[in-house]
Amino acid sequence: MIRIILLFGFLNCLRFIFAEVAPNERMQSILDNLPKDSLRIDSLNEWALQHRYANLSLSISLAKMAGELALKSNNSEGYALSNYRLGLLYRMKEMPDSSVWHYRKALQNWQSTENAERIVNSLNAISKVYRMQGSYDSALFYGYKALEICRLDNDTANIAKSQTKIAIIYELTGEYDKAAEIHANNLELYKSIGDEQGIA
Template sequence: MAASPLQLAPRGPQIVIDSLKRELKVGVKDSLHKLALYKALSISYWKKSPDSSIYYAKKSIKLAESAGEEEEKGDALHNLGVAYYYANDFKSSLDYFYQSLEISEKIADLNRIGRTLNSIGNIYYSLNNFPEAISSYKRSLVLTRQSSNTKMEASILNNMGSLYGSHGRIDAAYILLNQSVALLEKLNDSIGLSSSYNNIALLYRENGVYNKALKYDEKALHINKKMGRIWDVSFISNSIGETYFSKWSVFI
């Protein structure tokens, strides 16, 4: 989703959070630096503690407004939308994404518009609203390609593939997911590959191709273990367990 202005090292989430909090505690006088810390904390807390993520995103918005930083406010609104998504409050999430989109359209930033439309598509996907989800993804894909953001393009293709798969459009789903994987492999984007691998695994599982499902989820699990992404390790492990259950329940 949204990128932080800080370059965070590939460390465990709690280590990053502790480091950011220490820096805040020492005292940061520069408002833009403080804003960067707030935004980074909001992002770091997305999956770990949505309530904490919401807290820091709101502080980001307030500081961006006082500093007259419209672009930063748009990013902070987007981050708040993500936080509410992880809190399973899709209505609030959608509201903040649209506020962020309004700012991005006002400043005519194609990359930000494409990113936010992708996020909006994710909410409609979660709400099982296929027409709005696919419309948002397609608009996002066009703008993202215009801004030459290959990483975001791969993310959108991944989301579209997953959406098509969940609605029985299997052939289209495989094509889109494999396009996503091809781009991510060129970028050496491990986190993105983990998501695409898991979506391919899910597609194989739903179509009874259990060995291939396990193969792709094992790839995703290896990536997340190596990166110390505990939440994702748990998620993928659960996915593997569901595949084994589906595989052996055939014989029960």
């Protein structure tokens, strides 16, 4: 009976090991058969996102591989995206300093290409890390920077989304009047663009 239990445990360990190794082998096989570095970078960045809940360490490794390959091939968009992925992954791993560092690297890249949507996403992501740390002044600083860009682009939907994120910070700091004022303003914005979900 003890032998059966030990054998069963051993087989379970083997299954776990192969479950961890097999995806890497399949991934490498796919990467080897892709004709361009840009496709390899895109695949690595996508896999990094897909595996974040099942295997966070693997996701971080994949995003790092994407970043290294992007640097080597002068793919600035791929490099920015890999840093953005790493920002998310390190936030999930509860490593806020590393998270902010990578989000800032992504932000720098997207600022150089003037990609407004990506810039706003990066600023809001940095704001969220600070908010989760309880660093509300820094969270508001980056939140308002994101809002400023949305206003310059006259992007009503993203103005409302950015304002909602700021309102959440004010609620956390106990500044409920400011939060309520923002929510009321958002309601009018959502009505102006017919956003039923936002109104609800």
